[in-house]
Amino acid sequence: xxxxxxxxxxxxxxxxxxxxxxxxxxxxxxxxxxxxxxxxxxxxxxxxxxxxxxxxxxxxxxxxxxxxxxxxxxxxxxxxxxxxxxxxxxxxxxxxxxxxxxxxxxxxxxxxxxxxxxxxxxxxxxxxxxxxxxxxxxxxxxxxxxxxxxxxxxxxxxxxxxxxxxxxxxxxxxxxxxxxxxxxxxxxxx
Ligand code: GLN
Numbered sequence: 001x002x003x004x005x006x007x008x009x010x011x012x013x014x015x016x017x018x019x020x021x022x023x024x025x026x027x028x029x030x031x032x033x034x035x036x037x038x039x040x041x042x043x044x045x046x047x048x049x050x051x052x053x054x055x056x057x058x059x060x061x062x063x064x065x066x067x068x069x070x071x072x073x074x075x076x077x078x079x080x081x082x083x084x085x086x087x088x089x090x091x092x093x094x095x096x097x098x099x100x101x102x103x104x105x106x107x108x109x110x111x112x113x114x115x116x117x118x119x120x121x122x123x124x125x126x127x128x129x130x131x132x133x134x135x136x137x138x139x140x141x142x143x144x145x146x147x148x149x150x151x152x153x154x155x156x157x158x159x160x161x162x163x164x165x166x167x168x169x170x171x172x173x174x175x176x177x178x179x180x181x182x183x184x185x186x187x188x189x190x
Pocket of ligand 1: 139
């Protein structure tokens with residue numbers, strides 16, 4: 001079961017480190033021939049506009065879009081969640097390239113400047129009853145889900161921070177920065 005981590009920009013090294021610690025050997029995906037080898041793909045946090053531009057330049061956008069949710073399980077963290085959403089509010093002026101496969105509406109930089117970054121404990125019962133550490137860095141928020149998608153975790157104010165649609169997973173926070181690998185384990189089972 002080969003897992004890839006999109007390694008164009010952002011904190012892909014942290015995802016690779018978590019997977020290695022779990023005893024999994026991920027492939028760093030930079031080119032279509034790397035993508036062809038994987039059945040799961042993590043899209044890391046970073047800057048969604050930059051990652052989107054690089055996906056176009058390296059001819060990865062269309063093959064990911066075609067396979068996502070079918071023979072390719074995809075997990076987007078933070079910027080990655082923006083990239084897989086079908087609808088993105090507050091996009092970069094002029095628009096930005098998106099994979100656009102998951103039935104959800106996401107707002108970029110939803111927490112404003114004062115709360116740009118924060119940490120909180122999250123309830124996410126699908127990975128167990130112990131609260132999950134949630135690290136949010138200029139995070140987006142999932143503002144609406146289509147009928148095929150389910151919320152997996154919410155902030156106390158109801159804001160959705162994790163969602164799943166079949167073999168697509170989105171988290172607006174960064175499990176790769178916490179030392180808690182339960183979301184990585186969940187993804188490896190999708
Ligand atoms: N604000 C970033 C964006 O719009 C996402 C931040 C992150 O991935 N930590 O792409």
